[in-house]
Amino acid sequence: MRVIEAIEKAKGSPLFTFEILPPEKGMDIKSIYDTIDPLIEFDPSFIEVTYHREEVEFREHGDGSIERKVLRKRPGTVGISAAIKFKYGIEVIPHIICGGFNIEETENGLIDLHFLGINNLLAVRGDNLPGEKYFSASKGGHHYASDLIRQIMDLNNGIYLDEELKNTAPTNFCTGVAGYPEKHAESPNFQTDIKYLKEKIDAGAEYIVTQMFFDNSMYFDFVDRCREAGINVPIVPGLKPIATKSQLNTLPKTFSISIPEDLQLEIDKCKDNKQARQIGVEWAIMQSKELVAGGAPVMHYFTMGKSDNIRQIAKAVF
Numbered sequence: 675m676r677v678i679e680a681i682e683k684a685k686g687s688p689l690f691t692f693e694i695l696p697p698e699k700g701m702d703i704k705s706i707y708d709t710i711d712p713l714i715e716f717d718p719s720f721i722e723v724t725y726h727r728e729e730v731e732f733r734e735h736g737d738g739s740i741e742r743k744v745l746r747k748r749p750g751t752v753g754i755s756a757a758i759k760f761k762y763g764i765e766v767i768p769h770i771i772c773g774g775f776n777i778e779e780t781e782n783g784l785i786d787l788h789f790l791g792i793n794n795l796l797a798v799r800g801d802n803l804p805g806e807k808y809f810s811a812s813k814g815g816h817h818y819a820s821d822l823i824r825q826i827m828d829l830n831n832g833i834y835l836d837e838e839l840k841n842t843a844p845t846n847f848c849t850g851v852a853g854y855p856e857k858h859a860e861s862p863n864f865q866t867d868i869k870y871l872k873e874k875i876d877a878g879a880e881y882i883v884t885q886m887f888f889d890n891s892m893y894f895d896f897v898d899r900c901r902e903a904g905i906n907v908p909i910v911p912g913l914k915p916i917a918t919k920s921q922l923n924t925l926p927k928t929f930s931i932s933i934p935e936d937l938q939l940e941i942d943k944c945k946d947n948k949q950a951r952q953i954g955v956e957w958a959i960m961q962s963k964e965l966v967a968g969g970a971p972v973m974h975y976f977t978m979g980k981s982d983n984i985r986q987i988a989k990a991v992f
């Protein structure tokens with residue numbers, strides 16, 4: 675089922691979804707099933723699978739030489755998405771990214787997903803490579819998520835890159851995009867960020883999933899800003915329970931988000947990560963209940979590969 679149809683069918687009762695990361699190269703898919711299994715009883719409507727572009731590492735050898743290596747550390751998004759769909763019978767939302775692909779490679783990836791019967795996507799630009807100041811598109815690849823959406827919409831209309839193809843099968847992708855309640859890090863201001871978000875919706879995206887936030891007023895303000903700008907698609911809040919004390923510093927740095935003082939003071943009081951993880955769960959339960967009461971259509975949780983905390987939250991909320 676397409677995301678948008680599932681939301682309509684739920685008639686206001688919030689759906690439960692979560693996001694998993696492909697395991698690091700060399701690991702077994704079992705770690706994915708171990709993350710998913712404890713959450714199955716809460717009847718997830720969708721499971722999202724992130725996409726990870728290549729990374730650059732510099733490796734020093736015994737002779738003192740330094741080698742620049744380009745590594746894809748978490749491959750497998752398409753395979754994992756298919757495995758989940760067929761093992762659990764649950765719809766999946768693979769993420770697709772601009773970075774690291776030219777448009778032919780993107781089209782081929784989309785064709786694979788179409789053949790697998792996967793009709794939902796989350797289309798994002800991807801971040802700059804570590805060490806790079808700015809995002810750089812691959813040669814012949816997309817610069818912005820809106821360009822990626824346009825390519826997906828072309829395929830939905832049966833328009834492939836090779837104009838000479840005849841009797842082409844249109845795809846039926848329902849595509850979501852990322853939104854930023856605290857604005858995207860590179861954007862000079864909220865107005866500009868919302869303007870480009872609207873461009874993604876006008877290009878054909880049908881729903882928005884937000885970056886994590888820890889203060890619900892940011893989500894509600896963001897929804898208001900979007901509605902004022904004429905963005906009328908469902909806006910799914912993304913929640914991440916804090917899991918370690920160090921995340922007080924790493925999450926703001928990595929995702930350009932803020933952590934409210936009340937939560938920070940509670941985490942600061944914790945003696946160890948076990949206590950911090952529990953505070954994270956309680957905070958996310960409080961956030962979830964308020965968001966559900968405020969009309970959020972879907973609750974989306976970032977697992978970061980571990981689901982014991984998401985299980986506690988789901989138990990309290992669904």
Ligand SMILES: Cc1cc2nc3c(=O)[nH]c(=O)nc-3n(C[C@H](O)[C@H](O)[C@H](O)COP(=O)(O)OP(=O)(O)OC[C@H]3O[C@@H](n4cnc5c(N)ncnc54)[C@H](O)[C@@H]3O)c2cc1C
Pocket residue numbers: 723724725726727769770771796797798799800801802817818819820852853858859860861866867870871874883884885886912
């Ligand atoms: C829910 C969610 C899931 C994510 N999943 C992944 C994932 O699986 N893999 C991954 O690598 N990353 C993922 N990301 C991170 C995402 O790739 C980064 O946040 C990235 O920096 C921006 O992606 P975007 O799709 O929002 O980019 P865009 O919408 O392209 O926007 C990027 C920046 O450019 C600006 N902009 C947009 N269009 C234009 C234009 N035409 N002219 C000038 N400026 C413009 C925007 O305001 C913004 O500042 C995810 C983020 C979220 C919130």
